[in-house]
Amino acid sequence: MTADPIATGVSVLALAVSAVTAWLTLFHRGTVKMTRPTQIFFGADSSRWGDHTPTPKIYLRALLFATSKRGRVVENMHVVIARDGEHQSTFNIWVYGEMGKLVRxxxxxxxxxxxEANHHFLVAPDSSAFRFGAGRYQVEVFAHVLGDRQQKLLFTDVLELAPHIAREMQEADSGVYFDWAPDSSHYVAHVERRSPISAVHRQGENRPA
Structure with missing residues (x-):
């Protein structure tokens, strides 16, 4: 009896679909990627104001997503910055979450x-002498993905910190926000000043604590 070519073709197609599905769900590890941050912050960690010396911090908000159906686990994240081509500091203390629910x-x-979450990066205690100065900053966000040997570069861009903005940042309660302008495809910087008390009452906003 001659096999029906149509039935054979359907069976082969079904087998191929099953194989692809199994590969995508069981075997394909994929990786982790990050969308462009809608906002990046340079400034001080307000949670340590008062009796403590403010700690330099970089904050950003973005979406992390996996390229595989099984998902991946991010063990840790950190930010490396270079000013005018020279390495400045590594922000290797990572805190994430929403306002009022931040976790290490x-x-x-x-x-x-x-x-989607807010990501806060602080310098180590022995690097607290770092200060943001005027210049062009290369910002690189890295992730350590469980099971990968090499760290993953999630995002990089250059941000301009103008001299007049750097001077305003000398105040302990000042920080600069770089907001992404999709119509012009670049970050727009502006300085904000606030007090530790006012920061507590802004939990409804996507601003770093």
Whole structure:
């Protein structure tokens, strides 16, 4: 009996679809990617104001997502900055979450639908002498993905910190926000000043604590 070519073709197609599905769901590890941050902050960690010396901080808000259906786990994240081509500092203390619910980064599962959150990066205590000065800053965001040998570069861009903005940032309660302007495809910088008390009452805004 001669096999029906149509039935054979359907069976082969079904087998191929099953194989692809199994590869995507069970074997394909994929990686983790990050959308362009809508906002980046240079300034001080307001949670340490008062009796403590403000700690330099970089904040950003973005979506992390996995390129595989099984998802991946981000063990840690950090930010490296260079000013005018020279390495300045590594912000290797990672805190993430929403306002009022920030937690220390110690493993974050990222699925294919993504995780949107505020990410705060602080310098180590022995690097607290770092200060933001005028210049062009190369900002690089890295992730350590569980199971990968090499760290993953998630985002990089150059931000301009003008001299007059750098001078305004000398105040302990000042910070500069770089907001992404999609119509012109670049970040627009502006300085904001606030007090530690006012920061507590702005939990409804996407501003760093």
């Amino acid at each position: 980064g110690s493993g974050l599962f990222v699925g294919e639908t993504g995780v």
